[in-house]
Amino acid sequence: MDVIVCVRKVPDTAEADVMVEKSGKDIEKSRLTFTINEWDNYAVEEAIQMKEKYGGTVTVVTVGQKDVEDVLRRSLAMGADKAIRVDMEDPDDAYTLANILCAVIKNQKYDLVLFGAQSGDFNRGVTGAMVARMLGIPHATMVNGIEVLDGSIKASRELEGGLNEIYEIKLPALLTIQTGINEPRYVSISGIRKARQKPLEVLTPSDVGVGSIEPMIVLDKMYMPPPGKLAEFIAGSPEEAAAKLASILKGKGVL
Amino acid sequence: MAVFVFIEHREGKLMDISFESLSAAQKLNDTVVAVVAGENVSDLAEKVAKYADKVIVAEDPKIDTNNEAYTRVLNELIKKEKPKVVIMGHSSMGMDIAPALSVDLGLPIATDVVKINPEGGKIKVTRSIYNGKVLADYNLKNADTYIITIRAGEFSADDLKEKNGKIEIVDSLLKDEVADKKFVGYVQPVVGAVDITQADILVSVGRGIKDKENIPLAEELAKTMGGVLSCSRPIVDYGWLPKERQVGTSGKTVKPKLYLALGISGAFQHVAGMKGANMIVAVNKDPKAPIFSVAQYGIVDDILKVIPALTQKVKEIKG
Numbered sequence: 034m035d036v037i038v039c040v041r042k043v044p045d046t047a048e049a050d051v052m053v054e055k056s057g058k059d060i061e062k063s064r065l066t067f068t069i070n071e072w073d074n075y076a077v078e079e080a081i082q083m084k085e086k087y088g089g090t091v092t093v094v095t096v097g098q099k100d101v102e103d104v105l106r107r108s109l110a111m112g113a114d115k116a117i118r119v120d121m122e123d124p125d126d127a128y129t130l131a132n133i134l135c136a137v138i139k140n141q142k143y144d145l146v147l148f149g150a151q152s153g154d155f156n157r158g159v160t161g162a163m164v165a166r167m168l169g170i171p172h173a174t175m176v177n178g179i180e181v182l183d184g185s186i187k188a189s190r191e192l193e194g195g196l197n198e199i200y201e202i203k204l205p206a207l208l209t210i211q212t213g214i215n216e217p218r219y220v221s222i223s224g225i226r227k228a229r230q231k232p233l234e235v236l237t238p239s240d241v242g243v244g245s246i247e248p249m250i251v252l253d254k255m256y257m258p259p260p261g262k263l264a265e266f267i268a269g270s271p272e273e274a275a276a277k278l279a280s281i282l283k284g285k286g287v288l
Numbered sequence: 289m290a291v292f293v294f295i296e297h298r299e300g301k302l303m304d305i306s307f308e309s310l311s312a313a314q315k316l317n318d319t320v321v322a323v324v325a326g327e328n329v330s331d332l333a334e335k336v337a338k339y340a341d342k343v344i345v346a347e348d349p350k351i352d353t354n355n356e357a358y359t360r361v362l363n364e365l366i367k368k369e370k371p372k373v374v375i376m377g378h379s380s381m382g383m384d385i386a387p388a389l390s391v392d393l394g395l396p397i398a399t400d401v402v403k404i405n406p407e408g409g410k411i412k413v414t415r416s417i418y419n420g421k422v423l424a425d426y427n428l429k430n431a432d433t434y435i436i437t438i439r440a441g442e443f444s445a446d447d448l449k450e451k452n453g454k455i456e457i458v459d460s461l462l463k464d465e466v467a468d469k470k471f472v473g474y475v476q477p478v479v480g481a482v483d484i485t486q487a488d489i490l491v492s493v494g495r496g497i498k499d500k501e502n503i504p505l506a507e508e509l510a511k512t513m514g515g516v517l518s519c520s521r522p523i524v525d526y527g528w529l530p531k532e533r534q535v536g537t538s539g540k541t542v543k544p545k546l547y548l549a550l551g552i553s554g555a556f557q558h559v560a561g562m563k564g565a566n567m568i569v570a571v572n573k574d575p576k577a578p579i580f581s582v583a584q585y586g587i588v589d590d591i592l593k594v595i596p597a598l599t600q601k602v603k604e605i606k607g
C-alpha cells in the first residue's frame with residue numbers, strides 16, 4: 034500500500050486567549066503555539082500502521098511556508114518515508130487548496146490518500162472530498178475504521194449518535210480520518226532529529242503546475258462573538274467556590 | 289427562485305437536521321423545495337411537505353443509502369431546477385456529499401455555517417472558527433447556485449412555519465448503480481453497562497482533566513454527588529473512558545437535572561448533547577471558554593483544585 038497523507042499545521046486555540054487582528058482578516062498569532070492538526074495526527078498514524086502491516090510507502094504533503102515544515106519532520110519521525118511541501122502561503126479557500134493538493138498527488142504513486150476529517154482551526158471539513166473528486170477517485174469522509182481487502186477496502190464511517198456505516202470502496206480511494214481511529218505514537222525529540230535524513234522535497238507553485246485559481250469563498254472579516262448571556266460566575270479560592278457551589282446545589286434541591 | 293433542502297433520513301426516520309435545514313431555508317423567503325431521495329420515502333415526504341412549498345421525491349431502490357448515489361441524484365436535480373441555494377446539514381452525510389457536489393457542478397460551497405445572509409443575488413455566510421472564539425463572515429463567489437451546509441443547533445426547528453406544499457414524484461435519476469463505493473450496512477453502537485442518559489446528575493470531564501490518572505478524582509466526585517461520570521469525545525478517543533460515557537453528537541444526548549462540565553471547552557458537538565440539562569455548571573480555567581455561555585453557573589479555576597474541594601464540601605453537606 035502506498036499511502037499519501039495531507040497534513041496541516043494549526044494554532045492551538047482551545048485554551049488560548051484568541052484576539053482578532055486590527056485588519057479583521059486574521060487572528061493575532063504571535064503568542065499562540067502551533068501543532069499538527071489533531072485529525073491529521075491520527076491519519077499519519079493510520080498510514081504508518083498500514084505500512085507496517087502491508088508494506089509500501091507513506092508520503093506526507095503540506096501546503097505552507099517554511100515554518101510549517103516541523104509537522105512534516107514530526108510525521109517523518111513517526112515513520113513516514115518522504116515529505117513534500119508546496120512552498121506558498123496557505124491559500125485562502127479550500128477549493129484553491131484542493132486544486133494544489135490534487136496537482137501534487139496526481140504525480141505520485143498511491144493506493145490510498147488520507148486527510149483529516151477537518152482541521153481544528155477552520156473546521157470546514159471539505160478539502161478531502163474535494164480532492165477526491167478532482168482526482169476522480171471514490172471517497173469516504175469521517176472514517177473511524179479501515180479494513181484492507183484485495184483491491185478494495187472496507188471503511189467504517191462515523192454517523193451521529195454512535196452509529197457507524199460500512200462502505201466497501203475500490204482502490205485507489207481517498208478517506209478522511211476521524212479522531213479515535215487509533216492511538217497515535219509518541220514522537221521523541223531524538224526521533225525528529227534522526228528523521229532529518231529522510232527526504233523533504235520543496236515544490237514551488239509553478240513546479241506543481243497550478244496557475245491562478247479563482248477562490249470560491251473569500252473572507253470578509255473576522256470578529257469576536259458579541260457578548261451573549263453568560264454564566265453567573267462564582268468567585269473565590271477553589272475551596273470557597275466549591276463551598277458556594279455546593280450550597281447553591283443544595284438550595285436548588287439537586288443534592 | 290428556489291431554495292433546495294436536502295432531507296436526511298436514516299433507517300426510516302427523518303433526522304433533526306432536516307427540520308433545521310428547512311428552518312434555515314424558510315428564513316431566505318424563497319420557495320422552499322425539499323428533496324427526499326431513497327427507497328420507500330413517501331411517508332417521509334408527507335411529513336416534510338408540511339414545511340415546504342414543494343417536495344421532490346426521487347424514489348429509487350438503487351440509491352440504497354449510498355452517499356454517492358445521493359450525490360448523483362442531487363446533481364441531476366440541481367442541473368434541472370437551478371435552485372439559488374442548496375441547504376443540507378453539516379452532518380456526517382452532508383460532509384460526504386456537499387464538497388463532491390461542489391466540485392462536480394463547479395459551484396461555490398460554504399460549510400458548517402451558523403448564519404446565511406443573502407445580499408441581493410449574492411450570499412454572505414457567517415462561520416464560527418477557532419474553537420468558537422471567533423466569528424467570520426465570508427462572501428461566496430457569484431454563481432447561479434450556492435451550496436451551504438449548516439451547523440446543527442443554529443437554525444431552530446421551533447420557528448418552522450407550516451406550508452403544506454405539494455409532492456412531486458420524479459423518475460429515477462440514477463443512470464447506473466454506483467460501482468466503486470458500495471454501502472454494506474450499519475453497525476449499531478455497543479450497549480455498555482452504564483446508561484448515562486438515565487442519570488439525574490452527570491459529572492462530565494473533558495480534555496482539561498489532562499491525564500488518565502486524574503479520572504478517579506472525578507469518579508469520586510460523581511459518586512459523592514450520587515451521580516454518574518460522563519465525558520467529552522477526546523477522553524474516549526484517548527481510551528480513558530468507554531464510548532458509552534460520551535456526550536455529544538457522536539455520543540449520547542443527555543438531559544440530567546445537573547450537568548457539571550469539568551475542563552470541557554463547549555464545542556458545539558458537545559453542547560448539542562447536553563444543552564437540554566435542567567442546570568449546567570461549568571468549571572474551566574479559561575474565562576472565555578464557550579461552555580460559559582450555556583452554563584448557569586461557572587467557576588474559573590483549575591479543575592484539579594476544584595474537584596477535590598467540591599468532593600469535600602458535598603461530603604460535608606450530605607453528612
Ligand SMILES: Cc1cc2nc3c(=O)[nH]c(=O)nc-3n(C[C@H](O)[C@H](O)[C@@H](O)COP(=O)(O)OP(=O)(O)OC[C@H]3O[C@@H](n4cnc5c(N)ncnc54)[C@H](O)[C@@H]3O)c2cc1C
Pocket residue numbers: 038039040041042058059060070072073094095096097123124125126127128130134147148149150151152153154155156157158159160161252417424
Ligand atoms: C488568515 C487566513 C484565514 C483563513 N480563514 C479561513 C476560514 O475562515 N475558512 C476557511 O475555510 N479557510 C480559511 N483559510 C484558508 C485555509 O487556510 C485553508 O485553505 C482551508 O481550506 C483549510 O480549511 P480546513 O483546514 O478547515 O480544511 P478541512 O476542509 O477541514 O480539511 C482539513 C484537512 O485538509 C488537509 N489540509 C488542510 N490544510 C492543508 C494544507 N495547508 N496542506 C496540506 N493539507 C492540508 C488536512 O488533511 C486536513 O486534515 C484562511 C487562511 C488564512 C491564511
Ligand SMILES: Cc1cc2nc3c(=O)[nH]c(=O)nc-3n(C[C@H](O)[C@H](O)[C@H](O)COP(=O)(O)OP(=O)(O)OC[C@H]3O[C@@H](n4cnc5c(N)ncnc54)[C@H](O)[C@@H]3O)c2cc1C
Pocket residue numbers: 047048150151175493494495496497519520521522523534535536537538539540550551552553554555556557558561571572573574577589590591592
Ligand atoms: C464529527 C465530529 C463529531 C464530534 N462529536 C463529539 C461529541 O459527540 N462529543 C464531544 O464532546 N465532542 C465531539 N467532537 C469534538 C469536538 O469538536 C471537540 O473537539 C471536543 O468536544 C473538545 O473536547 P474538550 O472540550 O474536552 O476539549 P478542549 O476543546 O481541548 O477543551 C479543554 C478545555 O479544558 C480547559 N482546561 C484545560 N486545563 C484545565 C484545568 N486544569 N482546569 C480547568 N480547565 C482546564 C481548557 O481551557 C479548555 O476549555 C466531535 C467532532 C467532530 C468533528
